[in-house]
Amino acid sequence: MSVETHAGKVCGIVFVGHIKGIIPIDETEFENGAQLRDAVGTTIYCKVLQLDRNSAIFGASSKQSIDHLPGQPRDQL
Numbered sequence: 001m002s003v004e005t006h007a008g009k010v011c012g013i014v015f016v017g018h019i020k021g022i023i024p025i026d027e028t029e030f031e032n033g034a035q036l037r038d039a040v041g042t043t044i045y046c047k048v049l050q051l052d053r054n055s056a057i058f059g060a061s062s063k064q065s066i067d068h069l070p071g072q073p074r075d076q077l
Contacts, residue, residue, distance in 0.1 A: 001044050003037050012036055012062075014044060019056045021046065027061035 002013045004022075010033040012023040023046055030036045046060035047068055 001040055001042065003033065003040060010036060012039070012044060014046065014060070016058075019051075019058060021048070021058045021060045023060045023062055027063050029063065 004011055004013050006022055006024075010025045012025070012028060014021040014023065023044070025033065025036055028036065028044075030039065044062055045065045046062045047065040048058045048060050049064070050059045052058070
C-alpha cells in the first residue's frame with residue numbers, strides 16, 4: 001500500500017495486478033494521514049465498491065471488509 005491524495009482526500013493505494021485501488025481515509029480505520037502512511041508496506045483487506053474497467057481503477061473500503069471476513073482479528077483487517 002502507498003498513500004496519494006485524490007479529490008482533496010488522503011487515500012491508501014493498493015494494486016491487484018495492474019489494477020489500481022483507491023481507499024479514501026474515511027473508508028479506513030485510520031484517523032489521519034500519518035497513521036495511514038505508517039501502514040505503507042502492510043497487508044490491507046478491502047472490499048471493492050466500484051470498478052472502472054476502462055481506467056483499470058477500483059474504489060474500495062477497508063471498513064466494509066470487516067463484515068465479509070468473520071473470525072479475523074480486528075487488528076488484522
